[in-house]
Amino acid sequence: MAEVLVLVDQVDGAVKKSTTELLTAARGLGEPAAVWVGPGIDDAAIATLGEYGATKVYVAGDDELAKHPVAPAAEVLAQLVGEVSPAAVLVPSTADGKETAARLAVKVGSGIITDAVEVAADGDRVVATQSVFGGSTIVHSTVTHGVPIITVRGNAIAPEAAAATPARVDVTVELSDAAKKATITGHTAAVKGGRPELTEAQVVVSGGRGVGSADGFGVIEALADSLGAAVGASRAATDAGWYPHQYQVGQTGKTVSPQLYIANGISGAIQHRAGMQTSKTIVVVNKDPEAPIFELADYGVVGDLFSVVPQLTEEIGKRSN
DSSP: OOEEEEEOOEETTEEOHHHHHHHHHHTTTSEEEEEEESSOOOHHHHHHHHHTTOSEEEEEOOGGGGGSSSHHHHHHHHHHHHHHOOSEEEEEOSHHHHHHHHHHHHHHTOOEEEEEEEEEEETTEEEEEEEETTTTEEEEEEOOSSSOEEEEOTTSSOOOOOOOOOEEEEOOOOOOTGGGSSOOOOOOOOOOOSSOOGGGOSEEEEEOGGGOSTTTHHHHHHHHHHHTOEEEEOHHHHHTTSSOGGGBBSTTSBOOOOSEEEEESOOOOHHHHTTTTTOSEEEEEESOTTOGGGGTOSEEEESOHHHHHHHHHHHHHHHHO
């Protein structure tokens, strides 16, 4: 069975959820082989990769690879594609991931598919499913030339453990001069609060145009904190400057798929729905009974969010004590 290369998405040596999703998808195509680029891997990280089915972990751990953005990962993957002839290469659909995939496609002369929500084997072909036009249309695509290079949207595939004992294979790559043209000169750590990361949270509480102002997000944050949840926002809210853009949920923002999604004052434009419609349970609070988002709701409350949400927060507080 051919290998399927999976580019590891990690922060300070911790494997991100997006990688476990890719490993889960890779198992349906062949033998998952994780590719780690840069220093920082340890036994715990290898164990996590093995827990989700990686039978092999390629480690390009030279410190030099971390000094330059994106290009080194493409060169590592290109070398491995030439050596092992994988069935496919799966990459996270992040900004860096898409650029890496594009550079790789040029280097190895292969086709590329971006933002897949599912991948499956169909005989000798790899078929990618894409949700386009704000989720209104489903497209099935396949690469017809070279090794399929596919970026997979975060939270589109539920990670499932399938324990394996991966073999570590150290890889040495001599970076080209082109890969060294951009250099990282410093790092500034993002300031994080006590809430979970939006794309990996099990519960997300979002606010939209109905929140009315930046101050109005106080009730949204209070509910989120009572549930240990992340806070999200619609594009209308972020464009108005009521909440930072990095918390936007939707087609042009982040895709989330939590166990519980609570939408407050969000009408449900198709662009927003594209970013949250795979949530397991959807609760909607909106004073407009005709709001399109009610079509997705498992539970809906027609009412003023400034009346409903504080009551909900208070009730959760009572049950938590």
